[in-house]
Amino acid sequence: LFLMGYKFIWLLFVISAIRSLGSGMQTPAIGAILPQFVPQDKLIKVNGINSTIHSVVMLISPMFSAFLLSVASIEAIFFIDVFTALIAVFTLLVFIKIPPHKKALDRNATTYLSDLKAGLKYIKAHKYIKHFFLFCIFFFFLIAPVSFLTPLQVTRNYGGDVWRLTAIEVAFSVGMMLGGVIVSYFKVFKNKIHTMAFACFLTAITTFALGFSIIFWIYLFIIFTMGIAVPLFHTNSNVLIQEKVEQEYLGRVFGILTMISSSMVPLGMLVFGPLADVVSIEVILLGTGAVLILLSILLSKNKELLSHGK
Numbered sequence: 001l002f003l004m005g006y007k008f009i010w011l012l013f014v015i016s017a018i019r020s021l022g023s024g025m026q027t028p029a030i031g032a033i034l035p036q037f038v039p040q041d042k043l044i045k046v047n048g049i050n051s052t053i054h055s056v057v058m059l060i061s062p063m064f065s066a067f068l069l070s071v072a073s074i075e076a077i078f079f080i081d082v083f084t085a086l087i088a089v090f091t092l093l094v095f096i097k098i099p100p101h102k103k104a105l106d107r108n109a110t111t112y113l114s115d116l117k118a119g120l121k122y123i124k125a126h127k128y129i130k131h132f133f134l135f136c137i138f139f140f141f142l143i144a145p146v147s148f149l150t151p152l153q154v155t156r157n158y159g160g161d162v163w164r165l166t167a168i169e170v171a172f173s174v175g176m177m178l179g180g181v182i183v184s185y186f187k188v189f190k191n192k193i194h195t196m197a198f199a200c201f202l203t204a205i206t207t208f209a210l211g212f213s214i215i216f217w218i219y220l221f222i223i224f225t226m227g228i229a230v231p232l233f234h235t236n237s238n239v240l241i242q243e244k245v246e247q248e249y250l251g252r253v254f255g256i257l258t259m260i261s262s263s264m265v266p267l268g269m270l271v272f273g274p275l276a277d278v279v280s281i282e283v284i285l286l287g288t289g290a291v292l293i294l295l296s297i298l299l300s301k302n303k304e305l306l307s308h309g310k
Contacts, residue, residue, distance in 0.1 A: 020112040043239045051231040052180030059173035119252030128308045144268025146207045146236035153281040171220045175227020193309035199233035208289025211282040
């Protein structure tokens with residue numbers, strides 16, 4: 001469309017919406033498919049490596065995109081995106097052999113709603129998943145301010161220099177890379193719930209620390225430390241589901257988890273975004289950080305989850 005002269009900004013929003021729809025299907029599919037060809041004792045390592053690769057891509061891609069924009073047209077860059085996607089699809093189809101899931105061989109067609117109901121029914125029947133998803137609802141809601149208001153906080157407190165905004169993104173990505181390496185090669189705690197609670201606590205204290213007036217370099221170190229917590233939490237939560245949930249329900253459970261994460265963070269911003277114009281961002285971070293500390297303690301004491309996190 002851009003080659004034909006239809007260079008409208010709204011087209012980019014439409015494309016972004018379509019890509020987001022695809023990601024909503026791809027993310028749970030990746031979580032569900034890994035146990036089909038990865039040994040159970042290697043799930044944490046593989047998920048950790050996957051998290052590290054994702055962090056590296058998130059760090060390098062903006063720099064590479066900026067370079068491409070200086071030497072090529074936006075249309076050419078779009079074609080690069082299409083070409084790399086085709087390479088990924090070709091690799092998946094040709095080199096990765098996964099046997100058909102028995103649900104795929106079932107000739108009784110199911111609808112999206114019936115699958116969703118089956119997933120919800122499964123969650124309701126398993127207390128530990130219900131407790132974990134309830135935790136996720138509060139967790140993703142409370143991390144919304146630190147996820148999206150920190151660039152605004154930097155602009156207000158330290159100035160709107162581009163390098164400062166770039167620095168916080170780089171610090172967070174490098175922290176995620178280190179966290180991915182740690183979770184891939186070192187066992188932080190024997191129980192996955194303890195590791196997740198530690199990651200939640202690390203997120204909590206760093207969120208709380210950002211609520212104080214500090215020099216910018218310390219601010220960057222706190223952001224870096226927060227980045228380490230992300231793979232520790234997500235890798236162990238993914239593996240918990242991959243190990244404990246039956247294969248035929250993995251996609252549905254991961255799909256509902258994706259729905260929770262993709263809805264609670266925007267909902268959090270609907271609440272905390274306008275609030276940031278009424279009270280200071282520091283007050284919001286202090287408040288959400290304090291509640292996250294309490295949430296991490298509750299997670300570490302949940303006997304139902306602890307029994308399944310071994």
